[in-house]
Amino acid sequence: MKRFISEARAVNVVKRFTCDELVEHLTAYLDDALDTPARDAVRDHLSCCEGCGRYFDQYRATIRVLGDLPTRPLPTETRSRLLSTFRTRRADHLTDG
């Protein structure tokens, strides 16, 4: 579909990001929160700028590391205490109700 675009908008469409601007848009890009011209501009930049491409890889690697951090479970005593509280309090609620 062909649409008329105003000059101001056309300027925006052809806007290209500098390296610093690109970096600021990566989270929005990964969240798919950019409009189409901005998303295309990010893609264009990443495909032809080696440094930013690598930065982007590191950015995603960082997110992967964060998703795989060691976890600490709830202490066993706390867990058992909560389960027994659930049992008694819910029983109370049910008989009250």
Next chain:
Amino acid sequence: MGSFVGEVLPPDDVVVRALRAGDETMFAALLDTWSHGMLRVARSYVSTDHSAEEVVQDTWLAVIDGIDGFEGRSSVKTWVYRILVNTAKKRGLRESRILPWSAFEQDGQTLGGHGPPPGGRAEFTAAWPTPEGEALAAEARGLIAEALGRLPPRQRVVITLRDVEGCTSEEVCDILEISAANQRVLLHRARATVRGWLASYYDSVKQPD
């Protein structure tokens, strides 16, 4: 006793009905699925692991007592995490470890301030070892887990919810009652900082050429 651990929890209406009916297996499943994430989030607000445990415990007690009044205007997870965040904030204030939340309004707006600007210049964006370096990766994870405590509080909470616990951006906005734009700025700042830490770490363990 059955368990949902490692599996996907059933839909909210099933969960709520089960909890109201006193289904202990369901309660245990929620406890085991969410508590470790809740501990991490609570720890962003309070000063010790022990405090964080108490916050999580108090949250679950509030859930036990409040489930009858749950109106389903948000997901169960969002509801539980909101109780958690409110409980943790109050506790954190009491401990005076953190300043009032409003004091951190700025930490999402300021740019930079964490080492060199994160611009993508090839000369300092060195390649990282591949994930196959498992020993390195494990050490890096341990370091990052520790280092999250050095992030500004709001950034820490957002990155913990999003990237560590895997919440969606909508969930994070609902839990913290912040805008999508603000959430994204906080997340971006936090990720850029953590990336910088990882870069320094990988740089420090790099074999000389």
